[in-house]
Amino acid sequence: MSDAPAAPVTEQGVPPVTQTEEAPSFKVFVGNLAYSTTDEGLKAFFEPVHSDIISAQVIMRGTRSAGYGFVALSTAEAAQTAVEDLNKKQLDDRQIIVEIAKPADQKERDRKDRKPRRRPGRRGSKAVPGEVTEAEANGEAKTEDATPAEGEAPKPKKKKKKTAKKPKAKVADDEAEPAATTTESEAKPPRKKRSPRPRRAAGEEPTGEPSKSVLFVANLGFNIDDVALAALFTEAGINVLSARIVRRQYGRPRKSKGYGFVDVGDEAEQKKAIASLEGKDVGGRPIAVKIAVNAQAEEVKEEAAVEKEDTPEVAVAAT
Template sequence: MSDAPAAPVTEQGVPPVAQTEEVPSFKVFIGNLAYSTTDEGLKAFFEPVQSDIISAQVIMRGNRSAGYGFVALSTVEAAQKAVEALDKKQLDGRQIIVEIAKPADQKENERKDRKSRRRPGRRGSRAVPGEVTEAEANGEAKTEDAAPAEGEAPKLKKKKKKTVKKSIAKASAPDDVAEPAAPASEGELFHRKRTPRPRRAVGEEPAGEPSKSVLFVANLGFNIDDAALAALFTEAGINVVSARIVRRQYGRPRKSKGYGFVDVGDEAEQKKAIEAFEGKEVGGRPIAVKIAVNAQARETKENGDADEGTSEVAIVAA
């Protein structure tokens, strides 16, 4: 017969579960962790106190690291040693923070202390109506919405007066006298709408005197500039005094309208140029070269290309 003591049995006939003593641990807080740092990597980083590590954990938010973690050590000396050896060291490309973790009750007390020191009037710090806040009791805050004393009339809030701007000139001027127009600014002059010029009917002759030196060149490519237009005539053996592409009034840069004017000096050069370019294509386009008319200079003035005092052409002669 065995001499071993019999195991204690409960009333239900099941032996009681053995109670194990909890091993005290001292936590170390690790901050500024890289998102790629894992529990194993954090544990390996604490090599100077490897024998005292109880657990190492990176705190997660869903499937992603929260950027901090905790390492539990068996002794307070090991925790202090880890702080001194590893604080401000590099882990996975980040300079981490290692410090003794604060107990839960201490963190709760600090949170309550910060909440009590909030400025009066901020969201979340207002007292229940009728109650006095701690700041008001200490004389640190003024009660703006305090109830009026007995027999005292309630103070009404002043409403801000709405100021209406009125035109002094319009109010003082008689009804039958027109107000003088204010001087327009440079921007208003630039964007002022102009009366559209009436279009000529198809086949109608342009009014004005045919130019004796300027040619109208139409159906040009939009990439041709002044220099290219001048070179086009020079290469054909025509004397060129000036060449200009007409561009749109607005836009930056101002785009070509597809036509321009070339001053060749005299009527002989005009005739020579018309014969040279008759039926000729430039850039896949059959261009038209005709004698221009000196009658209207509106097109040039609108484009701002002509110098003041010079006479330019804008309409082609048949």
């Protein structure tokens, strides 16, 4: 006969299941992970302690990474080595945070400690009935709101007396405060109203004496400003003294009317400009270049004056 002890048998005749104790693991928290990092990539990142890795898991929210994970290691020394060697290292173009994971009970204690505790006697909060506030304990406040003792009737609250407001004394004209001084930009004289200019019928040519230096340029794009109009002539070799787009009277900013005036200095430059630019395609539009009349030149000056008045001046304070 064998000397080996017989296996224990239960009432049903089946030997009991022996439970094997799992080896303890030491978890490491890994934060600031890229959304593309996988479990395999996280495990490969822990190459310095690969022989001690039990598991490596990226925490998921549905189908997307939560941005952190945990690595279980077999020894505390391996966990500490991982923190020292891998913290703030790069993984998938991100600087990774590696820390020893906190136990569940410690995380619960930390969460409770972070909850704000109510302090009695704070401004805007009432103390619990029968509780002495910090101010009352120091003798800085009266305990009027304290609960009355048993058998003692509560004291009625005193009503505040309404005091009649005294009428304000009128200040004499001599004692009145001086009016605030205004800057030069605020004390500008009111703009003079211009008399309305009679409108010409559609297609009617302007009447008046032809100008000997100013040209009328029409069918321009609405995005062309004064600088672009001047550049159009200078690029063609024309001398330009001034160039101005005529704009609408109202609106901020004032929009172009699609035409303008260019002062080229003399009649020779006028003829040269008409020969070079009449009918030229500018932004998909064939422009018209004609000799302006003096009435149109006056219109340009008035438009320039109105635009100057509408431009706000910045007042610089004297230092």
